[in-house]
Amino acid sequence: MYAVEMLGITKRFGNVLANDNVHFCLEQGEIHALLGENGAGKTTLMRILYGLYKADAGEIFIDGKKVEITSPKQAIQAGIGMVTQHFTLVPTLTVAENIILGYHDKQTVSKTEIEAKVKAASEKYGIHVEPGALVRQLSVGERQRVEILKALYRNARILIMDEPTAVLVPQEVEVLFESLLRLVKSGLSVIFISHKLHEVMAVCDRITVLRDGHVTGTVSKAATTQQSLANMMVGRETFGVSRQSKRKTGKVIYTVKNLCACNSQGLPALNDCCFELHAGEILGVAGVSGNGQAELTQVLTGLVKPTKGSVKLDGTDLTNAEPHDITDAGVGRTPEDRHEGSIGTLTVAENLALEDLDKFIRHGMLDQSLIIENARKYIEEYQIKASPTDQLRKLSGGNMQKVILARALSRKPKVVIASQPTRGLDVGATEYVRNRLLAERDRGAGVLLVSEDLDEIIALSDRIAVIYEGCIKGIMPAAEATAEKLGMMMAGAC
Amino acid sequence: MLKQFKIERVPAPRWSVIVIPIVAVLVTFLVSSILVILAGANPFAAFFNFIVTPLSSQVSALEVLVKATPLILTGIAVTFAFTAGYFNIGAEGQLYAGAVLATWVGFTFTSLPSIIIIPLMIAAGILGGVLWSLIPAILKIRLKVDEVVTTLLMNSVMLYIVSWLLNGPWRNPLSGWPQSPEISAAAHFATLFPKSRLHIGFLIAIAVVAIAYIVIKRTPLGLKMRAAGASLTGARFAGIDTTRTMLTAALVSGGIAGLAGAVEIGGIHFHLIDAISNGLGYTGIIVATLGSLNPIGAGVAAMFIGLISTGSQTVSRVLGVPVYLGDVVQNTLLLVTLAMFLLQNYRIKRVRWILLS
Numbered sequence A: 001m002y003a004v005e006m007l008g009i010t011k012r013f014g015n016v017l018a019n020d021n022v023h024f025c026l027e028q029g030e031i032h033a034l035l036g037e038n039g040a041g042k043t044t045l046m047r048i049l050y051g052l053y054k055a056d057a058g059e060i061f062i063d064g065k066k067v068e069i070t071s072p073k074q075a076i077q078a079g080i081g082m083v084t085q086h087f088t089l090v091p092t093l094t095v096a097e098n099i100i101l102g103y104h105d106k107q108t109v110s111k112t113e114i115e116a117k118v119k120a121a122s123e124k125y126g127i128h129v130e131p132g133a134l135v136r137q138l139s140v141g142e143r144q145r146v147e148i149l150k151a152l153y154r155n156a157r158i159l160i161m162d163e164p165t166a167v168l169v170p171q172e173v174e175v176l177f178e179s180l181l182r183l184v185k186s187g188l189s190v191i192f193i194s195h196k197l198h199e200v201m202a203v204c205d206r207i208t209v210l211r212d213g214h215v216t217g218t219v220s221k222a223a224t225t226q227q228s229l230a231n232m233m234v235g236r237e238t239f240g241v242s243r244q245s246k247r248k249t250g251k252v253i254y255t256v257k258n259l260c261a262c263n264s265q266g267l268p269a270l271n272d273c274c275f276e277l278h279a280g281e282i283l284g285v286a287g288v289s290g291n292g293q294a295e296l297t298q299v300l301t302g303l304v305k306p307t308k309g310s311v312k313l314d315g316t317d318l319t320n321a322e323p324h325d326i327t328d329a330g331v332g333r334t335p336e337d338r339h340e341g342s343i344g345t346l347t348v349a350e351n352l353a354l355e356d357l358d359k360f361i362r363h364g365m366l367d368q369s370l371i372i373e374n375a376r377k378y379i380e381e382y383q384i385k386a387s388p389t390d391q392l393r394k395l396s397g398g399n400m401q402k403v404i405l406a407r408a409l410s411r412k413p414k415v416v417i418a419s420q421p422t423r424g425l426d427v428g429a430t431e432y433v434r435n436r437l438l439a440e441r442d443r444g445a446g447v448l449l450v451s452e453d454l455d456e457i458i459a460l461s462d463r464i465a466v467i468y469e470g471c472i473k474g475i476m477p478a479a480e481a482t483a484e485k486l487g488m489m490m491a492g493a494c
Numbered sequence B: 001m002l003k004q005f006k007i008e009r010v011p012a013p014r015w016s017v018i019v020i021p022i023v024a025v026l027v028t029f030l031v032s033s034i035l036v037i038l039a040g041a042n043p044f045a046a047f048f049n050f051i052v053t054p055l056s057s058q059v060s061a062l063e064v065l066v067k068a069t070p071l072i073l074t075g076i077a078v079t080f081a082f083t084a085g086y087f088n089i090g091a092e093g094q095l096y097a098g099a100v101l102a103t104w105v106g107f108t109f110t111s112l113p114s115i116i117i118i119p120l121m122i123a124a125g126i127l128g129g130v131l132w133s134l135i136p137a138i139l140k141i142r143l144k145v146d147e148v149v150t151t152l153l154m155n156s157v158m159l160y161i162v163s164w165l166l167n168g169p170w171r172n173p174l175s176g177w178p179q180s181p182e183i184s185a186a187a188h189f190a191t192l193f194p195k196s197r198l199h200i201g202f203l204i205a206i207a208v209v210a211i212a213y214i215v216i217k218r219t220p221l222g223l224k225m226r227a228a229g230a231s232l233t234g235a236r237f238a239g240i241d242t243t244r245t246m247l248t249a250a251l252v253s254g255g256i257a258g259l260a261g262a263v264e265i266g267g268i269h270f271h272l273i274d275a276i277s278n279g280l281g282y283t284g285i286i287v288a289t290l291g292s293l294n295p296i297g298a299g300v301a302a303m304f305i306g307l308i309s310t311g312s313q314t315v316s317r318v319l320g321v322p323v324y325l326g327d328v329v330q331n332t333l334l335l336v337t338l339a340m341f342l343l344q345n346y347r348i349k350r351v352r353w354i355l356l357s
Helices: A042-049 A072-077 A095-100 A111-125 A140-153 A170-185 A197-203 A226-234 A293-300 A323-328 A348-360 A368-381 A397-409 A427-443 A454-460 A483-490 B016-038 B043-055 B058-083 B091-108 B114-143 B147-167 B200-218 B220-230 B232-237 B242-269 B280-290 B295-319 B325-343
Strands: A004-013 A016-026 A031-035 A057-062 A065-067 A080-083 A158-162 A189-194 A206-211 A214-220 A252-262 A268-278 A282-286 A308-313 A331-334 A415-419 A446-450 A463-468 A471-477 B002-009 B346-353
Touching: A004 A042, A016 A042, A016 A057, A016 A214, A031 A042, A031 A170, A031 A197, A031 A226, A042 A158, A042 A189, A072 A080, A080 A140, A095 A111, A095 A140, A111 A140, A140 A158, A140 A170, A170 A189, A170 A197, A189 A197, A197 A226, A206 A226, A214 A226, A252 A293, A252 A446, A268 A282, A268 A293, A268 A308, A268 A446, A282 A427, A282 A454, A293 A331, A293 A415, A293 A446, A323 A331, A323 A348, A331 A397, A348 A368, A348 A397, A348 B220, A368 A397, A397 A427, A415 A427, A427 A446, A427 A454, A446 A454, A454 A483, A463 A483, A471 A483, B016 B043, B016 B295, B016 B325, B043 B058, B043 B295, B043 B325, B058 B091, B058 B200, B058 B220, B058 B242, B058 B280, B058 B295, B091 B114, B091 B147, B091 B242, B091 B280, B114 B147, B114 B242, B200 B220, B200 B242, B200 B295, B220 B232, B220 B242, B232 B242, B242 B280, B280 B295, B280 B325, B295 B325
Parallel strands: A031 A189, A031 A206, A080 A158, A158 A189, A268 A471, A282 A446, A282 A463, A331 A415, A415 A446
Antiparallel strands: A004 A016, A004 A057, A057 A065, A206 A214, A252 A268, A252 A308, A463 A471, B002 B346
16 A cells, blocks of 8 residues: 555646646655656646645545545645745744644643653654754754654654755755654655755665656666666756866966955855966856855956955956956856846847947947847857747746856856856756856866856866855865765865 | 636736727726716716817817927936836926026027027026936935935925025016016927917927937947846846946936926926926826837827826816816826736636535
8 A cells, every 4th residue: 555646647837737647656664756857747746745736637545545635734634744945934933833833722832841842753753953942043954854843743654855955965965864764764755856866866765757747757776777767857868967087277367366245234245265267177166055155256247346355367357347347358157046147128139239239339329130140140059949039038047048158158258157057947958058168168268167056066167166154165176076075165064 | 616716927918018008098087987977077078078179170189289298208208217227206306407497598698599599498408407317316326315215305396496586586577476587589489380389399309209219229328228227137247337327317317308398488488487397297207107118109198198188178168077187087097007017917817626525
């Protein structure tokens, strides 16, 4: 008997078939991965199970009994718990208060009583939390443990984890995996949504792969390899970009010294940030989200002025330069947020022309045919699925990123600053963007790759820098960087 | 079975830009009919007088254009600023500033011939508007002071300055009324038709529509303005000097509003009084919004509002309803249009929801 059986699940959003006759079975006491790229339908399927969406067709069985789940409340009653990437905790309440919230049948709340209850649950399930601590003081990993305990406290026997490692540093991932493995031994069944192959192979018993809304197969871990999973996921053998071998790089072209800057709240976010970038290399900047990556790229692209330090490109001082001075000096930039680095209500052609407008002026007027022609060239070169006169906001994330990339690279920059270049893109677009960055490197440009995706950093970089609390903690050749070493530095352990 | 409705966000289709103002006009008539009925008149008769009667004779049809002339200019002024994301609510004050300087030129250089003094008055009007918009613009770009507040407050300041001029140094020495001396006869704008007040200011306004359209849609400045108006961070990221773009848009906007003041002095009033505008600057915001920030749209909207305000006098005379009904219709139209622009981004979808046991 299965813990969960979902049979023939179909769900349509407008013209998009998000789930197409999906069969999914979760055994008692297993960790079962749902693997697939962005938009494959993993989250949709689990939202149906949790009562957030209603399937257009299909049946759900819990412990062999047919159920109709139309709300999360019913899902919780059926023994299902869900932990999403975005936590649903109240930061100003304590851990114990968060856990009993909405699951407390008395008229009064006694602090000592609920803390004792939560402590008991914490010991029972072996998930360490501090019941009296305020949630806002907890780290991301600790908050996730509170979410898990919250689900278990509601007697969840089936736990859905939606990309739980996306927000964690490697050490926290280890702790999470240990907890999950211990919990399944005591009878919990876990559905683990992920698109990271090594995690799936590390912790799961069976794996169901989704592609474009339908199941491409369910396999047990023992009977498969990362390569064959990748193949099921994307439908081809080449997955990602292979790791760099040792390469020769050029001279130093870009120097950042003692850079300090404040964030939008006026608090220090960069503290004496130093690094050098060589021609013909990719320098990856790894780090946990919120350690100054955003401020670093904002300063380097001219959006924020530094409070101290210097930025030099080939001897040209760019410390307090405006964005157009920076692009003129030969820096190509892709922004952290695609929507903030482009203008949605303007057309694709206008966005492509915006950074180098002087080129498109004839007798004081914009030369429309030149702008359109320029756009056609880049649409073809970068395989952008759009016409020059489409509004940019109507494009998909991948195509929008290609427009930005085309604009940034069109002037053959000496330095490319790529901030989270593949965030939210599907595998095809991700691969395209990564290969473009590698091509820039081969052309001789220095590429600064700021990314929160460690796999991306490891796969692309010649050297890896780790940023922690606004400071570069260390730079090492990619060959010497192991996930453990990087993780320690990212967590500020050394 | 239970039927449910769901609201979805969708991008506005292109045709909506044309359809929405038309639907808005129809809805406005429906809503304001209630007031017409309360005033004891027949709504059909009222709207016939609003829309058709003014166009039925040449004299009144030209009067519609006379009323539309300053509205076209203030509407373009607002359109220009709003396109760049600079929310200039101060066209009213800038119009007066332009009128003050133009009047001064008009009654000071009395020996100059028309061919010189009229361009000089126009230049003075533009200069007045530019100068008056300079203060809030600089506060905005240097100190990030909200321009909506400053431009609005500057309107009151300007009205007091005008009041001081008219009750002090410029008080008409002959009549003692609070009105400035007359501008010289050579400074009167030429009229376009006999027996009509329609003057060359209308042609100037049409030219301004064409120029604004070309500037916004076809020049680098226009593209920079549209970029800055749509996304300040996006525009900055692309290397646009947004401060300079915004400053330019603010000053040009002020200049056009000042031009409206000069045109009203030279074409209609021939002297400064404190009632030359009565809200032309504010109505410019309605005009720009109805025209969906398109200069040609603003031109059409200005003529429509000119039509309603001409019509409201006829309606009042013929049906005995208050003349303010015209204002009510204008403002209802603004509210309905704003609501429609908001709604165009949404679509109501009927979904079927199966009730489960």
